[in-house]
Amino acid sequence: MRDLPDDDDWTPDRLKVIGERVRAERRRQGLTQDQVWQAARVDRRTVQNVESGREMKVGTLLRIAWVLEVSLADLVT
Template structure:
């Protein structure tokens, strides 16, 4: 088992990386944010927040991964 880094920026950095992966995959597929939030049945602002790397619920990430047909593990690796 390992301890968390002493740097408090570790978590926000990881959230930004996940958001960037979601955005990159959405764009790679040629989808708009509107298409994703409607298919995932979540709020438009939620997709914007995820892509911006703000706090996100696991359930939200699972819905987005499902819509994008990508493993959630690929988004958080």
């Protein structure tokens, strides 16, 4: 087990990677952001925020993963 760093400087980079994975999978499937946010029943801005690596909720990622038919682990690991 490793200790958490003293600051949160590492989290923006991690969120960006997750967002890039969501975007890449969406594009791989030929889907638009509009199609994803409508199917996931989230706000358009929410999908934009996820793909740009801003703060995201696990529940939102679960909805997006469901719509994209991938596991949450595929997006976050």
